[in-house]
Amino acid sequence: MTMPLPALRTPLPRRPVPVPAARPVVPVAVERPAPTPEAELFLREGKTLVLDRDDILFYEGDHAHAVYHVVEGMLRIGQLLPDGRRHILGFLAPGDVAGLTLGEIHAHTAEAVTPTILSLIPRPRLDEAMAQRPALGRRLLTTMQANLAAAQEQLLLLGRKGALERLASFLVLLHQRQTRGGETTRIVHLPMGRGDIADYLGMTTETVSRSFTRLRNTGHIHLVDVYEVELLDPRRLADIAAGR
Amino acid sequence: MTMPLPALRTPLPRRPVPVPAARPVVPVAVERPAPTPEAELFLREGKTLVLDRDDILFYEGDHAHAVYHVVEGMLRIGQLLPDGRRHILGFLAPGDVAGLTLGEIHAHTAEAVTPTILSLIPRPRLDEAMAQRPALGRRLLTTMQANLAAAQEQLLLLGRKGALERLASFLVLLHQRQTRGGETTRIVHLPMGRGDIADYLGMTTETVSRSFTRLRNTGHIHLVDVYEVELLDPRRLADIAAGR
């Protein structure tokens, strides 16, 4: 049950594992004040699944057996053109859900960006739970709405923003995600490689790299290392991202 | 209650009205075998609203008072960058619904591409109906899923396709929409101007125009007139759209 797809871009070779460190692995719910209904379900019944870097969780076209809750690590969700051009739709961090589709078939491919721990619920079980608990259905609707809004932001980015604006938008997005919960760090972690960022932003690795350099040379960021960026002026960066 | 937005691109001046003609205005439901639950609701209770070309239905940032069912004509849904760059997220044709958001505020601007007839339901009434009829909620979920899938297709287009592929994709998309219901025409109607197409496909009017010319010169389309294209080989066009 795998791939009506041409072979995926050769999986990227190993790369230093950005320390998952300080995040508690098991009790996801402990991290957030109000555990989401689905997190609870995954926590209670989910089977754990571990992926290595670049392991494939599912291919576009695969039957959607199960739904996955990211516990630790990161997934990338992508699609391909027949000639191998790749586009990454998004990155899933702990707390996000992968593989949730109304159809029978996955519309995208999901791969591990870093070693990743997942909690898995079979589809039939989820459908059952959804039927019993209307809160889950409402939650699904909200999530889908959020995904749609995010996708539409990205359409504006891809349709109308230049390279520098795209990268700034990406950094601001990651920064916002990481500071949900009141943290005040200016450090943004980039678990994914330059190629992944490029395929997410609709550019090439070279242009991504040059854009990082430009942001550095203009004093907007400090590149702690390849996988860690310090935003020297988040406000100004947001302006660039918004095209101001 | 209008616009935290900079002024919209100067409304386009009049333009010949693409004959709305042959489509029955009132009984939408008659057109399709199974009227959708929401169509029924709009048909039964909706208040009619008429827009002229380039009239604004709502602005990004407006309070979401109501939800609108397109009966006749076409809307464009768009968003802007501070400096005036515009992106069009989509075009709504008869049968489509506009203004449906889970939030209180419209995230986009909706304008009439052509003179347009709408059927309107106030939000409170819709919420009520949704609470009573679970079918409506399920339908909403399906619609949202479809929108998300469409947005993701478009992300691939904007992120990775060239100008010719974009235009081909657009024509194929419109063709598919128009041949839902078993019609077999090869004629695609383009109620929107080149600028709208450009802002939808992330290019300029000039590049759109040149791409039309290229498709014409390579024998893929016949430009009946500016607002009407004949697809001479839909199959081949779909190949171009897919990047083959």
Next chain:
DNA sequence: CGCGTAGTTGATGAAAATCAAATGTGGTGG
């Protein structure tokens, strides 16, 4: 310690944007 790969930087090329002008069309007013 050096090999392999990712990332960066540089040189060149291609695609599309921008600037500019010509063409075509519908609508208007005489």
Next chain:
DNA sequence: CCACCACATTTGATTTTCATCAACTACGCG
């Protein structure tokens, strides 16, 4: 009814941006 006008569209010339091709550098791993 016809000529003119306004404006969208098309076409052309030039510029800009980013992709591509090509080294070179840095760093983790064996």
